[in-house]
Every structure is written in C-alpha cells, then in structure tokens.
Amino acid sequence: MSTKKDDIPTTLPLLRDRIDALDSQIQRLINERAMCAEKVAEVKMAEQGVQSAVFYRPEREAQVLRRVMERNEGPLGNEEMAKIFRQIMSSCLALEKPMRIAFLGPVGTFTQQAALKHFGNSIVSAPMAAIDEVFREVESGAANYGVVPVENSTEGVVNHTLDSFRGSRLKICGEVEVRIHHNLLVAPNVNPDDVTHIYSHQQSLAQCRAWLDRYWPHAERVAVSSNAEGARLAEEAGKNGKAVAAIAGDIASELYSLSVVSANIEDHPDNTTRFLIIGNEKIPPSGKDKTSLLVSAKNEPGALYRLLESFERHGVDMTRLETRPSLISKWGYVFYIDFVGHCEDAQCRSVIEELRERASEVKVLGSYPVAVL
C-alpha cells in the first residue's frame, strides 16, 4: 500500500520521528528477508548437496530487480530503487555463501566497478593481472565467478576476451554495462602545465584521442597495462618530483589520491563498456535473455549468408556479429554471435540446430539475463 502525501508530517521533529519508525520497520523486514535467504541456502544444500549447491542465481536476481522497477511508484527513481535492492540481495547472498569474484585488476579499474555494479558490495574481490588469469581463476574453482570487459562503444571489441572463450568450458552467465568517464589526473604536488607524459591503458588513450590532440598535443602518451596502473605510476612519479599525468576513472583517482585536472575527457559522452560475467553453470531462462555463440564457418562460398539466413527466417534478433581469425586454418574465421532469447526458447533452439548443420562447429557460450542496471 502506498503512502499518501497528506499522511506525511510537516514539522522537522515529527518527520524525524516518522523516519526513525520507518527505519526500524525497514531494518526488521530486511533481516526477515535475510533469514529467508539463510533458509534458501539450507534448502539448496539439502537438495543439491553441500559441495555442489548453487547459491548465486542470476536469473532470479534479474527477475527480482525487474519487479522492483516495475512496481516502483517513486519519488525514488526506478534505478535508484533497484540499486538499493541490488545491495540487499548482495548481502543476502553473502550470508548464504560469500562469493569470490575474479576481475581484470588491479583494484580501481572499470572492471572492478562493473563487478560491484553487478554483484553489489558484499563480495570478496580478487583482482587479476590479465584476462586469461580471470578465466583460469574461475576454471580452477579458486573464484566463483569472473568479470571481463568484452566491448566498448568507442573502441569496439576486446579481442583477448573473445579469444579466451575458445579453449574454455566456462559459460557466460551475465552482462553489465558501465558508463566510462575518464579524468586527466596528476599528483597534488604536480603542476599540470609541466606534464610531459600521460599514462593510461591503450583503450583509454584511444577513447580520449581527440581531446588529447586538442589540449595536450605535446605530451607523450604511454600505454600501460591498465588505467589504475597508470594512476599508480602518476602517484609514484609525483613522489619523485616528475610531472606525469594519468587518465583514469574516479575510483582510481581516489585510490591513488590524485587531483582531477579535467573531468569527463572522453571523446564520446555516451562512452560505455560492456562486461561479461563468467562462471561454471548454465543459467535458466529469466524471461528476458540473450545468448552468445561461437560459430566456425565452413570454408565455402555463401557460408556466412547461410548462417545469418537462419536467424532471419526464425525471427531471432541478432544483436552482434564479430569475426576473428580461426587460428587453426589460414584465412579461416570464427564468428561470435549474440542474439535476443534463451537457448531453451523454441525459435532459438531451431536456429542453433540449423547452425549445427551448416557450420563446422557451434559452441553455446551461454544464455544469460539482459542487464537490468
């Protein structure tokens, strides 16, 4: 039942009394919810076995968050409300079992931001030095899930991530998008006018190319392993009295106590990176899903046309097609295909069956809920 505006008190002491009363109700309800989650964990362990119980259920989380947004009446916005529930579920899941999440580190990267956006704050963070290390950490069971970047709206696909799926049995079990805002940063004792070198990840330098050409044409751009590493180097340079700047996001600037010379310097204001969540389980349908495939085409005329024709005929909406060298035969190619729907849906099943007849190999990389937040 929603509260009418007239029921809200109008003086500060009464308003605070009301807020105190509401807070204690909310707190009691959140704990009641947490007790249900504890019970869910017991039921899962009894039904699936203590060692093999699956606690994280992305399809259920997506459904909960979608429902929160659908029923929301404000004044808090849908996203704001969903973020609150995102964190409540994160705490409940940690009570069932703390999740160790491997991501492309170091601490302070946009990939860490993506991990926190997707799983909430109640995770154990495991920063890795490279994308294939994230894969290995999850494959070995040392981490429950992993987070890797897959494409950027300005710079395109992250080949390393796509290539890592070839030899891996891991499944994609989710996606998350993060708006990427870059800042030019220096250590507090550095005069920006003296800057001779700018450190960042090669993708971040590329995403700010026009801005750098315009405002910092004479500074040398130095590509390093991540923008958080660039920020760390800028902090260290500052201590040694060297005038070095970094391009990185807000988390890294706070982490390394750098000053913002210019904020939001990315060339495209809607610069967004999409990340994938990788894990060991197949994810059941959530009602609004996407599927990713890896398809090796036969090396014959019209091969790609015959693959695409199948999607058209079954009315399945393809959202992405990437081509990569096959690495097996010279001038052979593999295709990464994303489409709307779950691999258990009737039309999607028909498409996959046809692709299996027409291609030399079809690997379902995973069906997973469309990002909610």
Ligand SMILES: O=C(O)C(=O)C[C@]1(C(=O)O)C=C[C@@H](O)C=C1
């Ligand atoms: O429904 C479940 O399976 C739960 O474990 C509960 C819950 C939740 O808090 O709502 C917690 C973690 C899961 O990832 C999904 C949902």
